Amino acid sequence: MTPVPPPAMLDITCLRRVRPWGGDPVDIAMDAGTITAIAPAGTAPIGVREFDGRGLLALPGIVNAHAHVDKSWWGLRWQSYGGEGSTEGRIRHERAEREALGIPSFERSAHVLREFVRHGTTAIRTHVDVDDGIGLRGIEAVEQAAAAYEGALDVRIVAFPQDGILRRPGVLDLLRDAAGRPSVDRIGGLDPATIDRDPVGQIDAITALAADTGVGIDIHLHDPAELGAFQIELLVDRAARLGLQGRINIAHGFAVAQLEPARRRDLLQAMSDVGVTMTTVAPLRLPQLPLAELDEAGVRFAFGTDGIRDLWSPYGTGDTLGIAWQYARAAGIVRDDDLLRVVQLATSAAAWSVGRDTHDLVEGARADIVLVDAENPQDALVRTPERALVVAGGRVLHVA
The missing domain is CATH 3.20.20.140 (Metal-dependent hydrolases)
Structure with missing residues (x-):
């Protein structure tokens, strides 16, 4: 059987208005599967394929x-x-x-x-x-x-x-x-x-x-x-x-x-x-x-x-x-x-x-990002809410 790529496996260039680890809203730009820039929300250059995070909590994959x-x-x-x-x-x-x-x-x-x-x-x-x-x-x-x-x-x-x-x-x-x-x-x-x-x-x-x-x-x-x-x-x-x-x-x-x-x-x-x-x-x-x-x-x-x-x-x-x-x-x-x-x-x-030295929401890291509707990481842990978006290597693998 020939493997078939899963549905919705799309490259993405920017996540807008997300809150890494519960902090202030930012835009996360990525290219070739790597986080290239993290900037205050609304300041990142307009990308080709973007996703509006609507203020959701962002965690590393x-x-x-x-x-x-x-x-x-x-x-x-x-x-x-x-x-x-x-x-x-x-x-x-x-x-x-x-x-x-x-x-x-x-x-x-x-x-x-x-x-x-x-x-x-x-x-x-x-x-x-x-x-x-x-x-x-x-x-x-x-x-x-x-x-x-x-x-x-x-x-x-x-x-x-x-x-x-x-x-x-x-x-x-x-x-x-x-x-x-x-x-x-x-x-x-x-x-x-x-x-x-x-x-x-x-x-x-x-x-x-x-x-x-x-x-x-x-x-x-x-x-x-x-x-x-x-x-x-x-x-x-x-x-x-x-x-x-x-x-x-x-x-x-x-x-x-x-x-x-x-x-x-x-x-x-x-x-x-x-x-x-x-x-x-x-x-x-x-x-x-x-x-x-x-x-x-x-x-x-x-x-x-x-x-x-x-x-x-x-x-x-x-x-x-x-x-x-x-x-x-x-x-x-x-x-x-x-x-x-x-x-x-x-x-x-x-x-x-x-096998990674860094796996986090920082510039230069692999673009593995999960968005959840939670106030902060502690809230995400005690409620384990649905994962709203899953990005791996700069590709969207799941959207709720």
Whole structure:
């Protein structure tokens, strides 16, 4: 199937009368996908294609730093959940049922990307399953779905061994093959202790592969408390020894929130020293990653939607701002400065997760802009209003 550009994907030269981060109204001019000027409202030169923002709040494009766009059944009829309650059980259920639902495929991935865009997402880091059953077909499907946006939507792929590495012969070779594709900038891992039952073996394998190929690592780590902390320490050690500073991300990392404060402080400092980052999907039934402690230690983190409407769970809307709301609410965050910080973590402060130095409403930045009808970023977070306009790389991808 030949990818078809989504409707309304039009170049734009100027957004007029918008309020970046809730400030005074301005005009934002852009060219070739880049913000070229920000001027008081009504003073920017008349452009060829303009959009009147009517005083709406402008935020940088929302960044989804942990997605699974290859897995969803969204767009099909409702699928009743039939899996088991454990990670292992869900893996088995998914492998048994996915082919009948066309997972993975261009159609399924394209539907998820459309939902992300509708919710203001302009940059995505997505884990894509690589295993002995589907090989690299999932990566190919996501590449095809992303290509329909002709570069406007920034999609970064993590080759993800959902069914383990060491216990499945050939998967490490598949990860090496995936690491050679331009769309893949990281390889993944999954609970080295409880899935492969060999934490040193799995971590040594993926860190050696990353060092050899030049890609980064984004590992799912659900294991709790000291078991999880031990594996994080292994990753910190390998980052220092193999030159992987700034190239390892811990997804979920429940252990960090479960440690005693002094132990957590020391672990976060060790992570910061080698640039290990974190992403969270803000699970409701578990303690949240501590915002102030992460910031104090200098550990960068960001939000993601995880899987949405898939064989693991029927939940999810594709709205990363909604995940940020969930995190703030579950963590008891109420003060304006902290609410603003949470919005930043869903937008500008997540630049690192998609390989950018800057992702903000400033001259020279990529023209990724979302407009919402809100008084300020805090209001946008607590109400998560409809996204009125989504611009990615200077192109309009969605208009409400």
